[in-house]
Amino acid sequence: MKKIILAEDHKVIRDGLKMLLESTGEYQIIFTAGNGQEVLDALDQGCQADLIVSDIGMPVVDGITMVRIIKEKGFNVPVLFVSMFEDESHLYQAMSGGAVGFLTKSVNSNELFFALSKVFSGERYVCSCLSIKLVDKMIEKSLPVAIGIQGSEFSSREIEILELIGQGLTNSEIADKLFISRRTVEGHRQNLIDKTGAKNTAVLMRFAYTKGILS
Incomplete structure (x- = not known):
């Protein structure tokens, strides 16, 4: 006891x-x-x-x-x-x-x-x-510094690429699906990361879902 x-x-x-x-x-x-x-x-x-x-x-x-x-x-x-x-x-x-x-x-x-x-x-x-x-x-701290950014500040192409990234597609698969070059996809992905201040793609996606850009 x-x-x-x-x-x-x-x-x-x-x-x-x-x-x-x-x-x-x-x-x-x-x-x-x-x-x-x-x-x-x-x-x-x-x-x-x-x-x-x-x-x-x-x-x-x-x-x-x-x-x-x-x-x-x-x-x-x-x-x-x-x-x-x-x-x-x-x-x-x-x-x-x-x-x-x-x-x-x-x-x-x-x-x-x-x-x-x-x-x-x-x-x-x-x-x-x-x-x-x-x-x-801890999750809040990992979100991008540019937390005030809204979905309207992304182009329609960027949102389209965000959705495909969320589906787990690679840069090559996204390029084939959208009939654009892989380098163009890489450029859009980098622009998204730069706009949000995300450290990586995982944080970028968490940001997109948290802000309601993706559902």
Whole structure:
């Protein structure tokens, strides 16, 4: 049975989490705390736990400060945050500070238990809703700088070539289909990349679909 320290300043939430975790028969809550300082005091007094499940926004000592002090003191106990904060800033602070996982309080029990299994397997875990936000942000960053460009700024021939590129045709196949030279196709493709600021054809196509130029 895994021993857990539970830190949460709202008693109703703390008691609810305690009941939920212990109902599985796999976890034992050996200590509950209302702030990070109480956790640090317990560790200083020799409390041995396999994991700390903690909120971030707590009085006296908040969760992020707590996890940093835990690392500084050399306590070998991982910290999984379950927080009301759903922004990237708190996620980055928590993970860079030494936390092994980050969940928002909107997760269901299935994801909570899945996160616990990952953490106890030595992995790190970020809840799905935040992971999706991070992936979406990465996609946005990969889009061309000239994001304001609209389909009307492409010639009809360029849009025609975009559609054929989207169908997976090569430059030679596009040339044969449109009865133009391969060099002309290459020129149009390069013009499209130059107009959008795309780094490559893959980003160009993502841009075309995102902006509704292609459907």
